[in-house]
């Protein structure tokens with residue numbers, strides 16, 4: 183297994199008691215027990231792991247020996263140390279360490295690992311305004327709405343229409359967050375071994391969903407000036423991928439948006455090759471560059487071959503867990519059938535709140551922009567003063583800066599920062615093949631004082 187993946191999974195390994203080799207061995211054993219390391223996975227070479235963790239090679243050697251002694255790995259001369267699992271529950275897909283961003287950490291730790299924003303106060307008001315009569319009417323039913331509460335499907339469709347893309351409620355499937363939408367689409371559209379094109383870098387939850395569905399990933403570079411449409415065309419001329427996963431606006435993690443010329447060129451190429459397009463617009467509401475909301479690419483694509491994924495997580499609050507798929511009605515029906523095998527439906531109260539607030543999307547977008555633009559300026563000023571050698575291109579949307587560290591290795595940097603009480607995510611997490619090693623994703627919305635303390639702590643890392 184790749185050393186950067188193991189480092190991510192080993193998050194916090196050095197915090198425990200005992201000698202360092204024992205702590206490392208315990209952390210690896212815990213990963214094996216928790217099913218994060220597949221049976222037969224080969225641990226990285228000792229020298230590589232030692233370099234990535236910033237520890238002596240002998241520490242890794244002793245840790246591997248301890249693991250072999252407890253029969254947790256099998257050491258074979260010349261073929262490395264292999265994981266031996268004897269557990270009962272086995273997850274089919276491998277996780278990539280993203281869980282640590284949701285884990286809640288020591289109170290002294292500064293967590294810069296997630297771009298997720300706190301919710302808007304309006305969410306509290308909307309819960310308080312829930313109409314008891316409407317709620318009572320819902321409670322009098324069985325409460326299951328696999329495709330989504332009709333009122334919410336209407337509200338989402340109406341918002342697409344206001345944004346310039348005519349949409350009917352039967353084109354909407356409400357999901358529990360856009361992560362579930364991605365998972366459903368990946369598992370419905372992709373069979374094991376199908377090729378799926380992803381941008382490099384891209385959203386790490388997307389990579390997990392496609393990998394989990396058994397996709398063979400192909401990549402096209404997502405650069406600071408957008409997507410390389412010529413590279414997409416060249417790829418589609420030689421391969422016949424099943425699907426293309428793209429974030430046209432406020433791309434996570436780079437914050438870039440495609441220009442109208444790039445959008446038109448991309449739509450032409452994708453339509454010409456008949457590839458299914460999975461358009462993820464999760465961050466598109468968060469506009470920073472004054473150019474306004476970029477409407478979905480779906481209006482320029484064959485409606486039978488495009489699904490658009492959206493969410494209330496960025497605009498409102500991640501805790502609502504309301505996302506959706508916009509697709510042709512027949513596709514929505516197929517996805518709905520699949521969805522009933524997972525959670526049957528999204529909580530009704532959350533859907534009622536979302537339906538209320540989605541009607542005020544234009545105001546909410548303005549509110550988010552009004553908060554994020556000064557936060558971006560303050561962070562840029564701080565970084566220019568404290569880290570003049572870091573480079574980034576001002577994002578057109580989203581919540582993070584995609585920092586280029588130049589010659590420094592971001593994986594090592596993140597590991598050292600973590601030991602100093604600052605949690606961040608390095609580029610390889612966002613890359614299908616563990617690339618982007620010189621990059622770091624840094625959320626810019628934290629109060630400048632917190633960011634300044636984090637920068638103080640990591641000085642010299």
Ligand SMILES: Cc1ncc(COP(=O)(O)O)c(C=O)c1O
Pocket residue numbers: 358359360361362385387429434462464465492493494495500504505
């Ligand atoms: C591009 C993208 N897609 C999907 C998601 C998942 O969001 P949620 O499940 O909270 O709607 C995120 C969250 O960060 C994201 O950035």
